[in-house]
Amino acid sequence: MQIQITLHGILRDALPPEARGRTALTLPAGATVADALLALQLKNTTTAAINGQQVPLDYILHDGDHLHLFRPIGGGR
Incomplete structure (x- = not known):
């Protein structure tokens, strides 16, 4: 199967x-x-998302999925 991937932030x-x-x-x-x-x-x-929904790392991908990958955001006090 083929999936599209977009890396965001520093992952690029x-x-x-x-x-x-x-x-x-x-x-x-x-x-x-x-x-x-x-x-x-x-x-x-x-952090991963497919179709605008966050998914876990054990989520099974499907042909044609568009996977977006982000680094978790941290900070604050």
Whole structure:
């Protein structure tokens, strides 16, 4: 299956600058968000969303999904 991926914030640095934070991945059926992170060599300290909804790392991806990846935001007092 093929999925589209958009990396946001500092995660964009994981791709060449000309990619502008976007790429496509071909993964086997049954692959999860964690599998996509592994293929991109990203750590599991990432927040993922599909179709505007946050999903867990064990979410099973589907052909044509558009996966958005973010670093969790922290801070405050």
